[in-house]
Amino acid sequence: MSVRFQLTDDQRALKAGVRELLERRFGREAVRRAVDTPGRLDRELWRALGDAGFFALRLPERAGGVGLGLAEAVLVFEEAGRALLPGPLVATHLAAGTVPGAAGGETVVTAVDGELVEWLDEADTVLGDAQAALPLRSLDPLTPLHRVPDARGVAAADPVAVLLTAAEQLGTAVRVGELAVQHARTREQFGQPIGAFQAVKHLCADLLARTEIARVAVYAAAVTADPADIAAARLLADEAAVRGARDCLQVHGGMGFTWEADVHLHLKRAWVRARRGGGGTESEELLAARLAA
Known part of the structure; x- marks a missing residue:
């Protein structure tokens, strides 16, 4: 079915x-x-x-x-x-x-x-x-x-906050994918667009695959509102945003980290968002507990 x-x-x-x-x-x-x-x-x-x-x-x-x-x-x-x-x-x-x-x-x-x-x-x-x-x-x-130094007794992250952060990360993944494809189509090397080269094709394809997997997870979690679904969506969205921005940086070459391009801004935002509550180890532990139950 x-x-x-x-x-x-x-x-x-x-x-x-x-x-x-x-x-x-x-x-x-x-x-x-x-x-x-x-x-x-x-x-x-x-x-x-x-x-x-x-x-x-x-x-x-x-x-x-x-x-x-x-x-x-x-x-x-x-x-x-x-x-x-x-x-x-x-x-x-x-x-x-x-x-x-x-x-x-x-x-x-x-x-x-x-x-x-x-x-x-x-x-x-x-x-x-x-x-x-x-x-x-x-x-x-x-x-x-x-x-906040010596922060203690930190409460578990609000699931809605975790999911909305995942949605923001998904938006970053979408945008860096657009930027990577646009640059691959317009930037030329050896008389042809760099998107014609296999290495660049693979970067763009991997970026798209991670983004669409994260999209499905985030949208599904928005429907179920299940904490485990939200945790999985957050992990996938963080990965899609951070790795996607890095791949976009690779497509742009050295200019991607200059102030002339926006790629590094997306990467830095993805890094900072990934530090919010509900990301990384916190989501992994929640999923592990659910699977063990």
Whole structure:
């Protein structure tokens, strides 16, 4: 028996609408401006996201939200990852309905995640104890970090936060795949596009395969909301994002890590996201426990 999972017309329209919004409000020039002013969050953009329902997506309509579900949130966060959208998106989304102003984008909410806190200086509300947090040099110029020394009693990561991070990682994998193919088609060596060479073909094919496997896992987890499915999706999405960005870097050659290209920004964001709660060993241990049960 085979099962086919297809997005509904409304879901495809939502995904396309979010992509259009982000391309208009946070295109490549805006990304570059943000890189040039690290640590500063664009409040106007944040309110625009709130007006579009980004943070209130899963709130019921009677509470002033959009009234959609986890599957739709995953599609939206996939597009955010693809666009390199900065800010504590997951924390603010999860705080909608409990922290005043979060749903509409008037309040920026961040949360202590293990030993790390993203965007601490720009946040209006911090969930968790970050009083002793110290600035930490971040690999990603679009994600300022603080570290909470001697963090103890760290609670298990919220499964929804883990899944939305996986969706962002999926968006990164999608985007670096697009960049790799575009470069392989246009960059020429020895009188022909580099995409004609077998080594480059294999890199692009592997990148696509990992992305599509991660997509299936992330979408399925959004439907089941099962913790084990979410853990598996996170592992696959982290791998697709990090290894995909590395492969994209290989396709671009030495220029991929220069400031002229965006590839290294995607790789650095994927590295930082992979450190969030629910990634790596945490997901592996959850899956191992489920298999042993």
